[in-house]
Amino acid sequence: MDRKFLDRVTEIIDKERVFTDEPMSRHTTFRIGGPADCFVCPETVDEVQKVVRLCNEMDMPFYLLGNGSNLLVGDKGFRGVIVRLYKQMDKIEVSGTKIRAQAGALLVKVASEACRNGLTGLEFAGGIPGTLGGAVVMNAGAYGGEMKNVLEEVTVLTREGELLTLSKEELELGYRTSIVGRRGYIALEAVLQLEKKDAKEIREYMNELREKRTTKQPLEYASAGSTFKRPEGHFAGQLIEQAGLRGFRVGDAQVSEKHCGFLINRGNATAEDVVELMREVTVKVEEKFGVTLEPEVKKLGEF
Numbered sequence: 453m454d455r456k457f458l459d460r461v462t463e464i465i466d467k468e469r470v471f472t473d474e475p476m477s478r479h480t481t482f483r484i485g486g487p488a489d490c491f492v493c494p495e496t497v498d499e500v501q502k503v504v505r506l507c508n509e510m511d512m513p514f515y516l517l518g519n520g521s522n523l524l525v526g527d528k529g530f531r532g533v534i535v536r537l538y539k540q541m542d543k544i545e546v547s548g549t550k551i552r553a554q555a556g557a558l559l560v561k562v563a564s565e566a567c568r569n570g571l572t573g574l575e576f577a578g579g580i581p582g583t584l585g586g587a588v589v590m591n592a593g594a595y596g597g598e599m600k601n602v603l604e605e606v607t608v609l610t611r612e613g614e615l616l617t618l619s620k621e622e623l624e625l626g627y628r629t630s631i632v633g634r635r636g637y638i639a640l641e642a643v644l645q646l647e648k649k650d651a652k653e654i655r656e657y658m659n660e661l662r663e664k665r666t667t668k669q670p671l672e673y674a675s676a677g678s679t680f681k682r683p684e685g686h687f688a689g690q691l692i693e694q695a696g697l698r699g700f701r702v703g704d705a706q707v708s709e710k711h712c713g714f715l716i717n718r719g720n721a722t723a724e725d726v727v728e729l730m731r732e733v734t735v736k737v738e739e740k741f742g743v744t745l746e747p748e749v750k751k752l753g754e755f
Contacts, residue, residue, distance in 0.1 A: 482523070522676050715730065
């Protein structure tokens with residue numbers, strides 16, 4: 453890592469929150485990934501803005517990270533700066549039927565806070581392993597619910613370091629996509645519009661969904677969540693199972709025996725193992741059904 457860059461970035465962020473050669477396996481739900489040249493943990497919007505502008509000024513590649521779900525980092529790591537928006541930026545505020553939360557807030561915590569305040573609409577998010585920022589970027593959804601149903605506005609930082617506030621209409625939310633992701637914006641904060649409902653009823657429904665996840669998803673293993681997008685008219689997990697791939701392995705990466713839509717790390721899987729497993733699954737499903745699976749998991753870094 454460039455010494456001059458490190459000197460400059462520690463003028464913005466305390467050196468206790470700046471790390472070099474940081475293993476990304478510590479920061480992804482897959483528990484996979486080589487070292488990032490520089491890993492910084494800002495605590496304010498101002499710090500994020502200054503770091504992004506510094507990266508632009510010094511032609512330094514950067515990537516915004518939440519809690520590392522839905523992400524596969526290469527075994528050789530990331531040449532550049534990882535800017536982590538997580539527990540240092542996770543404030544949640546409730547006002548009437550609205551919730552304003554920072555991008556680093558875990559979605560499960562936001563959903564729990566909504567329930568506590570008798571606000572409905574976010575129950576589907578109670579088990580999604582990601583931050584609010586990540587959920588906005590990919591319009592996260594589950595069990596018939598999506599972020600687009602509850603988002604009112606999002607404050608973002610452009611790649612050039614300019615602050616913008618985007619309305620729901622301007623977000624262009626679609627299946628696992630948004631203008632935030634397509635343009636590489638950095639989600640900093642979101643306002644959710646929910647509705648009043650009895651907190652007990654909300655909690656009961658969230659418990660129902662939690663039970664479904666526990667019984668149907670391989671939560672006992674490291675993974676990045678659903679590996680492939682849902683093909684039109686099909687379910688990825690169902691196609692993978694019908695292709696005879698339940699339990700299929702490459703090294704320590706495996707198609708989950710519990711839910712074939714998940715590729716899991718049995719303990720020592722490499723990014724190379726996962727990439728090869730994804731390739732073989734894609735080829736076999738296409739050969740058998742003529743359906744091309746598209747990855748939902750994002751790849752980052754050098755493989």
